[in-house]
Amino acid sequence: MGYKILCFGIFCVIFAYYIYTPIPENIEECWRVRMIDAVVKTTSLVGTLFEEIGLMKYEDTFLTLSSLHLSKPVSDENVTVIDTNFSDIPVRLYLPKKKSEILRPAIIYLHGGAFVFGSCKMQPYDDLNRWTANKLDAVVVGIDYRLAPQYPFPAALEDSVLVVKFILQDKILDKYGVDPACICISGDSSGATLAAAATQLVCCVSLEV
Numbered sequence: 001m002g003y004k005i006l007c008f009g010i011f012c013v014i015f016a017y018y019i020y021t022p023i024p025e026n027i028e029e030c031w032r033v034r035m036i037d038a039v040v041k042t043t044s045l046v047g048t049l050f051e052e053i054g055l056m057k058y059e060d061t062f063l064t065l066s067s068l069h070l071s072k073p074v075s076d077e078n079v080t081v082i083d084t085n086f087s088d089i090p091v092r093l094y095l096p097k098k099k100s101e102i103l104r105p106a107i108i109y110l111h112g113g114a115f116v117f118g119s120c121k122m123q124p125y126d127d128l129n130r131w132t133a134n135k136l137d138a139v140v141v142g143i144d145y146r147l148a149p150q151y152p153f154p155a156a157l158e159d160s161v162l163v164v165k166f167i168l169q170d171k172i173l174d175k176y177g178v179d180p181a182c183i184c185i186s187g188d189s190s191g192a193t194l195a196a197a198a199t200q201l202v203c204c205v206s207l208e209v
């Protein structure tokens, strides 16, 4: 019994050492960054092990983990949440319920996930997009662009651009009461790359017109 506890203790210490990363103390919510880093590192380790023993591909481990966090489109007292398609691409809409005298801003959000996993329907993104809709009284659109390696580059970028162009149509701006002069494209990680690229492509196209 004592021997087992000792082995378990040593394992914990080695594992803690493995997942430890020095993080600057002066950033906000240091413990949260540390926790996310530990989860990603542990998933990466499990992914490597699973791939080595031929159980599943490395990226599928991340895909499986992210699919555990998917949420349903649940409306609340302030925001109507709808899953639909824009140009055949799945999107999740957050529409503020309160009547507005003026046109609303729109925030288009592209989730991260190294281009291979993640979804705007994951709980943390659902929380973030809902919060943004509430806080800014804005229409928020989360995009589920196609993921690699099943759909290699530039599928994700094509989807992002298609959705942005879909939203920029007069009838869609009218339908959701969006101010065309106040549309923001944003994202995190790989989603931020897509946001930057999509913004450039859409702006270049509109300059040519």
Ligand SMILES: *[C@@H]1O[C@H](CO)[C@@H](O)[C@H](O)[C@H]1NC(C)=O
Pocket: 076, 077, 078, 134
């Ligand atoms: C709805 O908005 C009110 C006022 O901004 C806020 O206090 C409340 O927490 C919001 N409800 C939800 C579910 O976010």
Ligand SMILES: *[C@@H]1O[C@H](CO)[C@@H](O)[C@H](O)[C@H]1NC(C)=O
Pocket: 083, 084, 085, 088, 089, 090
């Ligand atoms: C969106 O399109 C997908 C296929 O691309 C389809 O399976 C899904 O049912 C559509 N969803 C809605 C809400 O139309």
